[in-house]
Amino acid sequence: MTTLTGPSATRRLILQGAASVALLGLGNLPFGAAPARAAANDKYPEEAFKQKSEADAIKALYGKTAEPSDKVKLDAPEIAENGGVVPISVATTLDKVTSISFFVAENPSALAASYRIPEGTIPAVANRLKMAKTTNVVAIVEADGKLYSATKEVKVTVGGCGG
Amino acid sequence: MKARTSILLGSLSAALVALALTSPRVVAADKVDPVADAKAFQNFFFQKFPTVKHEDFVNGPYSMNEDMKRQWQEKEEFPPYEFALDAGKEMFATPFKNGKTYADCFPNGGIGIRQNYPYFDEKEGKVVTLELALNRCREANGEAPYSYVKDEMASLTAYMAFTSRGKPMDIKIPDDPRALAAFENGKRYFYTRRGQLNFSCASCHVQSPGERIRAEILAPALGILNAMPIYRSEWSGMGTTSRRFVTCNSQTRAVPLEPQADEYRDVEYFLSYVANGLPISGPGARP
Amino acid sequence: MKRSLALAVVLALPLALSLAPAARAANEADYKAAYAAAEASSKEAAGMRNQWTVTVSTLAAAKKAADGGDYDRAVAAAREAEALAKASIFQAISEKEAWKAMEIR
Amino acid sequence: MASSIRVRATANGDITEVQALIQHPMDTGFVKDAKGELIPAHYIQQLKFECNGKDVFVADWGTAVSKDPYVKFSFKGAKKGDDLKVSWTDNKGASDTTTAKIS
DSSP states (O other): OOOOOOOOHHHHHHHTTOOOOOOOOGGGSOOOOOOOOSOSSSOOOHHHHHOSSHHHHHHHHHSSOOEEOTTEEEEOOSEESOTTOEEEEEEEOOSSEEEEEEEETTSSSSEEEEEEOOTTBOSEEEEEEOOSSSEEEEEEEEETTEEEEEEEEEEESSOTTOO | OHHHHHHHHHHHHHHHHHHHHHOOOOOOSOOOOHHHHHHHHHHHHHHHSTTSOGGGGGGGGGGTOHHHHHHHHHHHTSOTTHHHHHHHHHHHHSOOTTSOOGGGGSGGGGTTOGGGOSEEETTTTEEEOHHHHHHHHHHHTTOOOOOSSSHHHHHHHHHHHHTTTTOBOOOOOOSOHHHHHHHHHHHHHHHOOBTTTTBOHHHHHTTSTTSEETTEEOOOSTTTGGGOSEEETTTTEEEOHHHHHHHHHHHTTBOOOOTTOHHHHHHHHHHHHTTTTSBOOOSEEEO | OHHHHHHHHHHHHHHHHHOOOOSSOOOHHHHHHHHHHHHHHHHHHHHTTOOBHHHHHHHHHHHHHHHTTOHHHHHHHHHHHHHHHHHHHHHHHHHHHHGGGGOOO | OOOSEEEEEEEETTEEEEEEEEOOOOBOSOOBOTTSOBOOOBOEEEEEEEETTEEEEEEEEOTTBOSSOEEEEEEESOOTTOEEEEEEEETTSOEEEEEEEOO
């Protein structure tokens, strides 16, 4: 399975038989080489997925900034049962929505998923994301050319990087 | 390194000293009484968690925590064990090279019978689990046995559990001193402390269900096997009852026994018997 | 459970301090004696079906250190492994009766 | 070999709810295997849903989407019996496609 990297002696003592999920310090790892592109003709936002910080990822994806809005309803657990599988969903009452994106602030690269919402599709998405540690999840809704966001902190005690 | 070990050693001896000081009740030549044991076992959990519906205990930690229950219900909309279940269904229907199928090895063609496993085989004089019966079926038909802990075995048992969902666990203890001995041995295994952490199964799953060990919310022992096999997010995959026992042992820093060792078969017998009446909920999804 | 752990840590401190390194450098013969003793205890624990994972890994660490010529470390690890094995044997013996104290009745 | 894609699409009036689960490792490229070697990143980059000749939902994914990914959305304009085509491609060039009937 996965290797256990670097828990200190103290932590080992405190574990008390808890599971040996690897808690990799992902934030410190250098970003890997760009993966080979699958198809050339789609609009997969490769650059945005490469950005580490949320701000850079938003800029690369949209080229503008978002403002918080209470019309964006972000649903995520208080404490993730496992960082590897965190159910997160968003819905909005905004009109003319063209895309919805999810960012996990302190993941190695912040952009997790971006969904294109064609006309006729309801602006609501549910998905399951990995979270390396406790951090903010940000949902951004693009509506009528503007960006609106909602943010929620999700506590992660077992990191989602063990697989 | 050295200090750490000593501390843990100290922790062990201290725990043992504490145990000696609190002086366990002296138990004189107990009669094995599974019916009374099961009743006491269920009552303990029903009283400890008065708000949890009895049939909900089979949902493990999700019966004890609202936030987690919501995450679970979301997952159950399209459960992560779905692929294993489909694979199991297909495997179950696929004939062996000799033309026979799993259905030929089991009562009622193997459908809706999960609640009767494990059972005590009076011919063999031992407990036979569903996993064991599946591999024996394979071997009797000239096929190689599967690993007991995951993959094909998990898929097959997932399908068999699915066809038995909602049926109350129904484990019998025949009037055979060896069956009673197996039950008693399973009980002993369940309560015996082991590993460097000096934990028994009961330390976590009787004394602390609903509480967190670091991030995990512990499942109550009552009904824990009704949900097997399970997809654990932590494993990123499926695991059988055997896998659960083996990983529990390692987590207490005890070297696990081989899957389907007599002790594991007996503890499965004990734990299943004391959950009699609670519904089969497998395959399950767990953190 | 948590309270007993905290207590254990306090109780264990003097024990940790008593395990100061030996003054004289260890040699191969010291290691072989220490390793044989540890291996015997470890086998006894395994025979009781109560082996600890840490006994196995510490024993392996002793062998590795000896293979690398670090006999000080090898002897220390072997002694640690022996202590762990003995603790697991003690655990198995005392649990023969002690488990009943935990039983739900 | 069974499809890697499981889809449930249910029409309720004018709105069709779609849930999909895909079997895929979604390796991040940060996890080591038992030998201590990094498992290279392997993840679905794009997942597309088409109905009546039109894209109704397009997902662009990175490595932070969970193993065996799941997604749920709804769209208008389809009815029971219509075909919903689902396809994905990953960073190694693998792909899969399936078509489900809306029920």
